[in-house]
Amino acid sequence: MPKKKASADLPSRDDILAFIAQNPGSAGKREISKHFKITGANRIALKRILKELAADGLVQGSRKALIRPGDLPTVFVANINARNTDGEFLAVPHEWNDEDGPAPKVVILPNRRKGTEKITAGLGDRVLLRLADQDAGPEANFAARIIRRLDKNSGNVIAILRIHPETKAAWLEPVDRKQDPVDVNPMDLNEAKDGDLVRAQIGATGRYKTKIAKITERIGSMNSEKAISEIALYTHNIPTVFPDRVIAEAESAGETKLGKREDWRSIPLITIDPADAKDHDDAVYAQIDDDPENLGGVVVYVAIADVAAYVTPGSAMDREAVLRGNSVYFPDRVIPMLPERISNDLCSLREKEERPAMGVRMVFGSDGRKRKHSFHRVLMRSAAKLSYQQAQRAIEGQTDEKTETLLDGVLRPLWEAYAVLKKGRDKRAPLELNIPERKIKLKADGTVDQIFVPERLDAHKLIEEFMIQANVCAAETLEDRRVPLLYRIHDASTPEKLQNLRDFLSTLAIKVPHQGGLRASVFNNILDRVKDTANEPMVNEVVLRSQAQAEYHPDNIGHFGLNLRRYAHFTSPIRRYADLIVHRALITALGLGKDGLPFGYEEQLEQVAGEISAAERRAMTAERETIDRLIALWLCDQIGAQFRGRIAGVTKSGLFVRLDDTGADGFIPASTLGKDYYAYEESAHALIGRATGETYQLGDAVEVKLAEAAPYAGSLRFEMESKGKHRSEALGKVATPHRSKRSHRGDKPLGLRKSKSRKKR
Missing domain, CATH: 2.40.50.140 (Nucleic acid-binding proteins)
Structure with missing residues (x-):
């Protein structure tokens, strides 16, 4: 029996759940208040009801976008995998939690609005969908329309060629286990040999349309790293070749001069990166603040490559960059988001070379709290390029010819500033998981030489904290100026995940508070209790699994893991499209040029956020799978x-x-x-x-x-x-x-x- 309303002006829990069910992903506290005409003090009561529904596991999401567990958000990625009896395509969500039951079926409706570009898609394609308020029919749970096709099923496959030693019969052994072996015409081997990784075109022949493959490219032996990474690139449909128009646009770009930019060339900014880094998109410098009202305080400068100066909205490079979403990193190569002329040349903050940059100047008090900041569009010149290990050795007394000259004037002030910022970080208490990440070192022939866990140095932590603070400044500035942006958000754990964590920790006699959600500091206390014990790896893994996944979104819910209310990605525009959007937003907000966000772009932010979040997950999966394959090959x-x-x-x-x-x-x-x-x-x-x-x-x-x-x-x-x-x-x-x-x-x-x-x- 439905519950009665709590008062004459408040809806019942069932009424609220029904409204959320009718508006999945677009029903927040504001929409609920408007729909039920909730005003005044009743807003507080509504907030309490929503918290209770979340605690009971009946709703999830942010306060601006609530959904019921098992429902779909307004915009999501799906895989087309079937047709209904009327011939319409059916899809299932690309990511689905099995604990919420079977994945819902989504019928794909045609785009009927005049002027809407027709988007063609087929079975096996991955698409970005928007829910439609329309009957889904008897064979589906939801109806949606395609925003964009993310993958293309072209009939090309990557597989291993197998040739029978006696009969010479040839067939393909697909790398995707969902595909079946396919025969190959012995006349179409294209010089490929048994055991080679090949690219092939599958066609049909004969009266009964039997599938047969024709090898179009020999990629190489399965013993090479190139072959291993090619599998991941193909499997996840990651673009590897830039269209001619994109290359032409990049090659025609010229160096940026000082013009109206501020001159930061005299500031001894330096880059600190991995030893094998090919592009450098951030540089840092710090000094003791000479303001007598800020005794013990520091001033930190962070300069970030000004990609917006070269990649303008709507250009060929811009369209390709949003399609790729981010760069993808494999042990032997990088699949860049931008052409090499931009990523490794004009936008890379090379040593002793003038480069355009977006700079942020941050002032911190002696307690580590930020007092003020300002953004600047500048021309800079990197004083030096250092590796993390090189900078760390210098601080520890092992200088070389380069770091000897930088030690007193540049490196020590950086470490002094980090000591100040660390006070603020410690008070903020972000989530401190200890989960080592493996790295692979390759031989010259592309095979595995060594697998190791790199040491976590103070140099890494210094750069990380400087970048986090710069990202916070970007989010704060854009929010203050009321300019739309993409936040980097990280939601708190769901009630179900928290309960699972409590159940597990109870077996170790560790109690977790039951009231409401948990702060990152509570997780840290748990991790401290098991540090240096046999339980440490286990508890770190379980805490990790209890966390939500970070993503991009135009609506802010904060970043739980970093324990920050406002956070955006600003510091890596060479390799992440989200950062380029934030750069353009800052240019618009602060009047730093005409190459900022185009008018009306806020209407596209939700769609772009969905696309680049999906691209990020795609890259993470491809990188992980490549490492898994390399290790399996090695073993x-x-x-x-x-x-x-x-x-x-x-x-x-x-x-x-x-x-x-x-x-x-x-x-x-x-x-x-x-x-x-x-x-x-x-x-x-x-x-x-x-x-x-x-x-x-x-x-x-x-x-x-x-x-x-x-x-x-x-x-x-x-x-x-x-x-x-x-x-x-x-x-x-x-x-x-x-x-x-x-x-x-x-x-x-x-x-x-x-x-x-x-x-x-």
Whole structure:
């Protein structure tokens, strides 16, 4: 029975849920108040009701865009995978949480407005959709119209060529497991050999239209890194070749002169980057503030490459940049967002060369709090190019010919300023996860030489904190000037994820507050309790998984992980389109030129935010998969070898294990653990033997044997060599599992799995 209204002027919870259901992704507190005519003190009561609905898991999202779990936002990415009986395309969301039930089906409606460009799409394409307020029919849950096609299904595939040694029959073994093998005409091998990675065109032949492939390009041996990264580029449809018009536009660009810019060439700004960096988009300088009213304070200068001076709205380079969204980084190469003439030349802050930049001057008090800031469009000259390790060694007393001259006047003031800013960071208490990230060093032939976890230096932290503060300044300035921008937002954990975290931590006798959401400092206290203990890796992993994913959006909800109310990306316009939008917004807001945001651009921000957020996730996945494939290739000749590692994930299907020396992830099916039946205890993140009580829990140190390596799939399968702990010896209060009628011993063989990557800030 529906609940009664709380008062004559307040809707019931059911009324509010019904309104949100009718307006998914566009029903916020303001819209609800307007629809139900809520005014005055009743707004506070409405806020309380919305908090209760969120705590009960009945709504999620920001206060400006609420949806019910299982509903879709107004704009989202989807994959076209079927047709309905009327021949209309059906799609499913590209990203969907299985805990919310089966993925909803979305029928795609035609764009009927006059003047709207027709967008063609087909089965297998990835598209950006906008929900439509229209009947979806009996075969779908929602109706939507296409905003943009993100992927193109052209009939081209990348696959491994296989040739039978005796019959010489040839076929393609696709790198995408969703595709079936396809025969190849032996006359169309195009000089490719058995085991080569090739690009092929699939066609049909004969009376019965049998599929047959024609090899159009030999990419190379599967033993090369180029072949491995090509798989990721193809699989995720990442553009690699710039159109001729884009190259021509970039090559015609000339160097920018001083003109009306401020002259910062005398400021000894320096770049500090990875040793192998090819482009440099940020430079820094700091000094003690000489203002007598700011004793102990510092002044920090950050200069960022002025990409907006070369890439103007609506130009060929601009259209290509928004399509790419960001640069993609592989161990041996970069797929840039902008042509090399721009990214590695005119916009790269090269040592001793004049470059246009957007500069921000920030003043901090001795307590680390920012007192004021100002933005400037400048011409600068980098005094030096240093690597992180080079700068760190100089501060620690190991100077070289270059850093010796910079130590007193540039490097030490930078570290003194960082010490001041760190006070403010410590008070702010952002989320401090300790999850090492693996790096791969390649040999000259493109094969793996070394896999390592780079040391986290103060030089890294210094640059990171300077960039964070510059990003905050950009968001504050644009918000104060009421100019539209793309925020970098990070929502708090959902009530469901928080409850799962509480359940797990309770097995370690760690209590988490139950009232409302949690601040980042609460998570940090949890992480401090397990620091330098056997539980540290496990707890860091579980806390990470409890977090939402950061994204871009024109509506601000703050950044939970950084514990900041306003945050935008400003510091990397060479490699991120979101930063270029923020640069243009600052130019418009501060009257710094005519190349700012075009009139009416705020109407496109939500669409662009969806596209570049999807492009970022695409790049992260491609980068992670390439590393997985390289490691699998490196390990494929070590079948049967034993390794030490830790359990990095537990599901009802089995265990994910991460190796200590390489960080490689592999899967152990539950059906191979032993003769017992192992039940999944979700709250403890453990598999527990029903008869023996043998327990395998997240974070446990184990020894495993490599049973299978599939390089082109980036997958490893292990066999467990270690005995599990007994339930009574397991960490914390591991609950006794419920009996199940089904045994994993009877399950079908499980495929290889991949681990999830760390979410970017």
